[in-house]
Amino acid sequence: MNTESEKFYQPTAKTSIKNVLASVKLTIFLMSMTALTVLIGAWCPQESASGKEKVVEQFGPDAAAVLTQLGITDIYHSPFFLSLIAMLTVNMIACSFMRVFPRVKLLQKPLPFLAGKEIGKLPVNTSVVVAKNDQSVLAAVALKLASKGFKVSTNQEKLLAEYGKFGRLAATVTHIGLLTLLVGVTITSWTGFSGFQPVLLNSHLDFHESEHSKLWVGKLPDWTVRVDATRREDHPTGEAKQWFSKLAVIDSKGKEITSQEISVNNPLSYKGVDIYQSSWGLDHIILKFNGNERRLDLRPMGKLYAAFLPLDQGTMMLFSVRADGTIKVFAKRPDWEGPRLLTEIKKGVAAKLGPVNIELVKIMPVTGLQYKCDPGLPVTYVAFAFIIVGVMMAAIPHRHVWVSLETAATTKVIYFGGRSVKAKVGFERLIKELEKQIGNEFGLPAPALPTDQSNPVIVPTLDSRSAGPKKVFPVQERKEQVLAGTALGASPNEAQGDS
């Protein structure tokens, strides 16, 4: 049977659910599951990116069917992955509001000054017996710490210095960034659209085939984009250096609004829609055979493009087309070892192959245009900035130094100690430097530090300050809590960082 006090501390079902939702263990579990799912997605070609054929090509039809049925070939749209993301979102929101954001308030509260006995319990500590019975020794310590970037505060013969306080806001800033990212992605998902369209020269790009989410409340543009010119620029070695397309924006009445030449990494932006040069190729050639026009579709073959024209059983004409417009005509018969060059065709010059005159009418280029409308992008960019700043702040070590000048018989002893979450070795070096400097300037032989282990004093741990939206005590009261072993209102569990 519970006593009255036990009943008082019994968590309610509501509190319990909130604690589970905001627990770090849940975060770790969900992160691990998300990482595992993304890993599977990276391993298995995704239908949305590579097409179903790629899955079949890689795994064979039977295995591909099983993978499809399991949802692995479209894992990023699977209910399992979407549920994981939803749970991670809930966990992040709960963590943010229950533990991470309240830390900002806790950081504004001052930590207590500590006496020599408490300083002796800190992870890094030392003491120096000083000859001078004045405040100059404390001033020297303050000066040294300030020169190392510490923010120093003093109270009579005690000193507290803190470094990298803003580093403690890293989680807050990063979580704000992640939540903002969710807002940005949601805006885009509900109102944005995107797509890809190969467009022939003098043809139009429209947006009717664009992709968007199921929960979509956006509007597609009524204007189109005409490709007025498109070309490829090569390196001297023949590889593509850059692709260009001259685009004109045409309104619903057929009037040209604006025009611009785009290239890879240099898109056209109009009314919130960005149009990118994504790929480039030759689509087909039109030849005249004794005056009769015939269209031959081209396929990319390394640096060239090729069209095939079957003549009779086993005989094939092959037209090899360079991006600069030169066409070489080959023939291939089963009894020949390789194709034989027959002739070369240039624009405006007819080639004669026996009784057949061949003229080049047109080489039709095709430009691959990617387009997107992303109304959530400004919000997403703000989120990116927060995330970058947040993770950079996380690298800043957070350090505390406590100093106390105390009377011991006929001399004075200066105790100093502290802790650092990261870069502990550098911190220990700093304390040693401090000890050496004070010893050289003011010191006498040092006494042993007070180390009464029978009555341990629990000083505030760094993580105990992140112990959730707990009661924050005034400085004097907080020190009493420190001396009583319940620092900063944190439970013993929380003092170990299990917050």
Place this chain on the structure above:
Amino acid sequence: MSEMQMALTNTAGITSVASFWVFAASNGFKNRKDLLVKIGSGALTLAFASLTAAIVMRGIDAQRFPLANLYESLLWFAWATMGAYLVLAKAYGVRQLGWLASLTALLMFLYGSWLPQSQHDIQPLVPALVSYWRWIHVPPLIISYALFFLGGLSGFIQLYQAGRIRSLIAAIVTVTLALLAVVLGTFTAIDTAWLQILFAGASLIGSVISFKLLGYVDKTRGDARLAEIYDDVSYRCIAIGMPALTFGIITGGLWANHAWGTYWSWDPKESMALVTWLSYAAYIHLRVHRECSAEKLALVSIVGLLLTLMTYLGFNSLGLGGLHSYGKFK
């Protein structure tokens, strides 16, 4: 490749080999340890300086930022590993990390030297890489990979100093098998499906065994104080590598949005970078909230090393395609 550039790269490779052997020998000659460590550090400093000059020279020869294919990225990786070690050695006075850092650098030199000549030659850029975003997006990623490698290597030394010898051996075998899969995938025609199984199987089974063997402690070996220092070194590497990785992923998103109209397309390389990011985010959460022991965290950093290896080299060598195939040559 110009003769000067080749000479500088070879100097960096040879001095990193010398540095490795001198560092390794320092463990066998206790009374000359300090001298040998100084010589090893000196050789590594020379290797770093030579490689810096070689990279600059390559940029001048190519008339572009010299980070556009696998060979060039390996030079950067070796450069970042050596540079980060020199900074850590100055800040922490760590010695044992020296031979692992020089071993990593020389492995990268060897791996790079075995690549086809086309990778060594200065090649023109494909259109997608003609952008100022290349030098904003790629270097932070390579630097983060190098730091994560050093974090994982510190984890190895930490396990040794904490007396977790059995767990350490399991972890070394795991990473060696994963490296073997990457090397076989790069230089042989073995079916990548088998190599994927080797990499994934070794990583998964080896990691589980390493965690299970953490309970066996050899108290006659190691030094608790050094274990604590290497724990701090590992955390420092990851704490600095994480912003670099985040910056690299986000700037990659910005570049992709600028070039292709989408900042995230679940491309395999993007996805692997996200997996690595999530694993180190989990490490930081575990660390900050003290959810597990320092030795377990050392193993988490080694798992992170495996994921980094997969993201950086395993991605192309083990046959995963996608938009980031610039490092691919087969």
